[in-house]
Amino acid sequence: MIEAYLAGLQLSDVPELDAAMHYALAGGKRIRARLCMAAARAGGADPQLALPAAGAIELVQAFSLVHDDLPALDDDSIRRGRPTSHVAYGEAVAILSGDGLLNAAFRLVAGCDLPAPTRLAVVGELSDGIAGMIDGQYLDVAAAAPGDMAGLRDLHRLKTGALISASVACGLHVAGLTGEALAPYRAFAAELGLLFQIVDDLLDEGDDGAASYVSAVGAERARALAGESRTRALELLAAAPGDTVELAGLTELIAGRSG
Secondary structure (H helix, E strand, O other), rough: OHHHHHHOOOOOOOOHHHHHOOOOOOOOHHHHHHHHHHHHHHHHOOOOHHHHHHHHHHHHHHHHHHHHHHOOOOOOEEOEEOOHHEEEEEEEHHHHHHHHHHHHHHHHHHHOOOHHHHHHHHHHHHHHHHHHHHHHHHHHHHHOOOEEEEEHHHHHHOOOOOOOHHHHHHHHHHHHOOOOHHHHHHHHHHHHHHHHHHHHHHHHHHOOOOHHHHHOOOHHHHHHHHHHHHHHHHHHHHHOOOOOOHHHHHHHHHOOOOO
16 A cells, blocks of 8 residues: 555656656665554544655655765665665765655645644654664764763664654544554654664674664574564553454564564
């Protein structure tokens, strides 16, 4: 469902730039979009109503990857099994593609058929998620490595967890939940973001030089932390109202990722 939706989006009026943006958007497990739609279901809404919000989240995720891969940041040459955007199209087009993807995310939400208060709430969640991602990325590249587990957790709460939390919250807003009704899901999403990052670090095996749970405590302890985080996330989810079966399944998918 989400793949067909994304493929049908016109992201730029310039065909060549539109192609570059779709190149960056292709591939991936769409975990954040699926979290958004599963959260809408948990809140009692038809998940299809969350497609614009889920699509916007994937556009934001693609923007972040294009910019993270640039030589000035991570300088990666392969993403999802093929050349990164700056390798395929050059740095200038890659930068513009990332900018365009970010702008397209907000355009998508602003122009969709959701009620105005819902659109505003989704825009707010996206803005908060992006701000957290950028703050976390800054801490990662410009500051000293976290000196303890609390610092590492705070770093990844921003860099990785912020958009995961936004994904869940956006789906709930589509379902009409506001205020304190979101609280149990926000607690779940915060733990899920931590789980996602620990598993990511285990997959990377601490070899990329970045601050990670593997480099901080070793692979064996990191695996134990992932197991503890999975248990906490599922316990928090069990305390939330609604049909949370799909969110639980995605939690297990995140915990069991192998690539």
